[in-house]
Amino acid sequence: MPIRGSIIGRAVVAAARDLGRRLGRALPLGLALAVALGGGLASIVPAAAEPRPAIAMHGAPRLTPGWDHVPWADPAAPKGGRITLGVVGSFDQLNPFVFRGNPAAGLRGGAEGSNVFESLMDRGLDEPFTLYGLLAETIDVADDLSTVTFRLDPAARFSDRTPVTPEDVVFSFETLREKGLPYMRANYRDVEGVEKVDDRTVRFRLKSAENRELPLILGLMPILPAHDWKDRDFEATRIDPPIGSGPYRVTTVEPGARLVLTRDPDYWAKDRPVRRGLYNADELRWDYYRDRNSMIESFKKGLVDLTSESDPGRWSTAYDFPAAREGLVVKETIPLDVPRGMTGFALNTRRPLFADVRVREALARLFDFEWANRNLFWGLYERQHGYFDGSELSAYARPADDRERALLAPFPGAIAPAFLDGSWRMPTTDGSGRDRAALKAAFELLKAAGWRLDGARLVSQTGAPFSFEILTQTREQERLAMGWQRTLAALGIDARIRTVDAAQYESRRRTFDFDVTLWVWAASASPGNEQIHRWSTGAADQEGSFNLPGVKNPVADAAITALIGARSRDDLVAAARLLDRVLMAGFYVVPLYHLPGQWLAHWTRIEHPANTPGSGWTLPAWWVRPDEKKEGGTP
Incomplete structure (x- = not known):
């Protein structure tokens, strides 16, 4: 008999609806059933919270207090040199947060790292959903999920050396909720508002206690400098170098052809545990190609250092060339422990x-x-x-x-x-x-x-x-x-x-x-x-x-x-x-x-730690071998 029509089912539904009344809001029936069956009010109201440097969606963060670096980084990794990647396609936009234009690769997020734009917190790549403090040194989620409060790291700076302030957080939220990518607008729809508490603290007021993921979503919100966007149309195409808080600055822009990022030697978080051993190359370069075959030929010539592959035919045949036979290029299959999508x-x-x-x-x-x-x-x-x-x-x-x-x-x-x-x-x-x-x-x-x-x-x-x-x-x-x-x-x-x-x-x-x-x-x-x-x-x-x-x-x-x-x-x-x-x-x-895993081919002049995150390869963990740091970084 379906739960809804049974005596037990009617009691469960009634209890779930009563729970909704006590919370002051209506719960969707599917969620209400799950909540009621899971144990009533205690099952959705978290224990009392306090400011903490990390947060996990479920359970506890894997890294305990006193950790020195993330498991997929080598804190002794050498700095310097250049890493060049290839991209098929084109770009005409350096604002990756809006609908208009084709944004350049490498600015924020994904396997290539948060090179220019950063978030309040950084994701633990080998955990289901755990965040560690970055621009924000702590997060505090109210026990009734009505607010989430971030306290900024006093050392946090943008690349022009201006401090990251609560005003920047407020600006970023309001701008991205109104003008950002569709998924951002959807993510932030359950936020009632945001306010500056003091010179280092910002608080978000949440509409609903049902969206338990929202505090973490806000922790991953990119923080933009309000002064850099003043008097600009945020949704317009932007091709001049933006200001970010990340470890790299945009230094060369050739629309549709090349983007070059240069490591900031005074990057504010370079000695923080969340960044130690990461973002090692002095220069990151993305060269754009019309098609994949052209990019592979450039890789064979050493003009591209690293490429991921998804085509079995190329993986089986295209990487058999002199440099590979001489051991100067290697192929790796990176194991994954995440859903394949x-x-x-x-x-x-x-x-x-x-x-x-x-x-x-x-x-x-x-x-x-x-x-x-x-x-x-x-x-x-x-x-x-x-x-x-x-x-x-x-x-x-x-x-x-x-x-x-x-x-x-x-x-x-x-x-x-x-x-x-x-x-x-x-x-x-x-x-x-x-x-x-x-x-x-x-x-x-x-x-x-x-x-x-x-x-x-x-x-x-x-x-x-x-x-x-x-x-x-x-x-x-x-x-x-x-x-x-x-x-x-x-x-x-x-x-x-x-x-x-x-x-x-x-x-x-x-x-x-x-x-x-x-x-x-x-x-x-x-x-x-x-x-x-x-x-x-x-x-x-x-x-x-x-x-x-x-x-x-x-x-x-x-x-x-x-x-x-x-x-x-x-x-x-x-x-x-x-x-x-x-x-x-x-x-x-x-x-x-x-694929059975992630396929990567790379020249041996660049290396990575033995440990890789369960989510796959991540460029920030790689480095250029010291004996390969010639002028320009690569041949």
């Missing part, structure tokens, strides 16, 4: 063609992974199943537990039994590209959805052809799409491929002007607010969001709400599995593949 063809459900889940499932069945892996990828890829593969968050081949079923209780029948009990499996083929069983299974789904064969064409009941366009932006994507196109054609489906340049692709991606396109959704071990921007109903029609398929599913919304409100790791795992399950069952994306 999702790589797949997004089916735009805003198009009537893809409105029926049976049609979407048929298209997923018509992607022959076994053929593609053998013929295109040297057999090196692993099949993608769901959105959190390789982690405890994955629902694939796992039955829903009691926590997950409690979240699902308000939506009886919303998920097919095979997905709910974990018996559903990703179809496999004989690898021929025309597996008769796979074609038959797909055709039965299409037929049930109202499609029929008219000669060699698949048509609707009115005779309209089943036809769509696959939008790609690289030759590799085009090649993959052609393999899928070949199998689709066997059922009379007309799939056309259109390859466009990076700028046009980004414009069409942001405005959802596509039928089908390939996209990668990275995942963390602690998913939360970013899922709103990816899979919520509200994001489906918000231009620039990463909800490319246009998912509008109340179960997904409830799962996201529960993710954000989770107060224990068990609650978060249950919510993540429900989200994974409903997205898999909805076939919004045709799952493709993932």
Whole structure:
């Protein structure tokens, strides 16, 4: 019997609603059920808090007081030299926080580090979601989650030596909430306001006690110098060097061609434990290339020091050249202990063609992974199943537990039994590209959805052809799409491929002007607010969001709400599995593949510590060998 209709279920719902009244706000029913089943008021109100130098979303920070450096850094790493990376594409913008333009690489975040712009706190890269003090030396979260207070490090300075002040924090929040990227606007929507408390302290007032991730999200907010943006249009394209608080300054800008950052010898945090042994090169340079092949040729010549690779064909053949055979270039596979995310063809459900889940499932069945892996990828890829593969968050081949079923209780029948009990499996083929069983299974789904064969064409009941366009932006994507196109054609489906340049692709991606396109959704071990921007109903029609398929599913919304409100790791795992399950069952994306790890190739003149974070390689930990610090850093 569904929980909601049972005697116990009615009592749980009543208790949950009473809990909402005591808190002075209405809880979404899915979250309320989880809260009530988890133990009432105590399960969502944290223990009394106090200012502390680190905070974990669940549990305690891994690094205990007195730690000297992060585990993936070598505090004895030498300083100096240059590291050059290659980028395919172009840039015309040095403000990475707005919708307009193509921002340059390397300014903030990701594997390449927070080189120019920093946040109040820094992320622990080998923990699910833990932050350590950076611009802010402490964080204080109120026991009722009504406020979060940051106390700034008195030594914190921007690169022009002006101090980082509460006014800068207030300016950054108000500007990014109003004019920042869509995910920033969404993240900050639950903040009532921000105020300066004293010369070193700033306090955020929160609207809701349900968003337990929000204090950490605010800790990761980039802090911008208010004086640098005075009298500027924040949303306009900016190409002059911005001022940041990070370890590097922008020193050379050649739009579309090159960006050079130079290490600041007087960087304010260079001796802080959170930065010791990191950001070692005197110069970081990003050279831009029209295509991947040109960049690889530059790498072979020593003009690029380090490159990550995702193409199995190149990984198997392109790195066999004289310098590699002489041991001057090495290939590494960096292990990961985080979810693999999702790589797949997004089916735009805003198009009537893809409105029926049976049609979407048929298209997923018509992607022959076994053929593609053998013929295109040297057999090196692993099949993608769901959105959190390789982690405890994955629902694939796992039955829903009691926590997950409690979240699902308000939506009886919303998920097919095979997905709910974990018996559903990703179809496999004989690898021929025309597996008769796979074609038959797909055709039965299409037929049930109202499609029929008219000669060699698949048509609707009115005779309209089943036809769509696959939008790609690289030759590799085009090649993959052609393999899928070949199998689709066997059922009379007309799939056309259109390859466009990076700028046009980004414009069409942001405005959802596509039928089908390939996209990668990275995942963390602690998913939360970013899922709103990816899979919520509200994001489906918000231009620039990463909800490319246009998912509008109340179960997904409830799962996201529960993710954000989770107060224990068990609650978060249950919510993540429900989200994974409903997205898999909805076939919004045709799952493709993932790598067994991260592939990196680099010249031996640059090195990194033996330990790497569980989230993957990170450029700040690398250094140039002392005997290679020639003029300019690299040959």
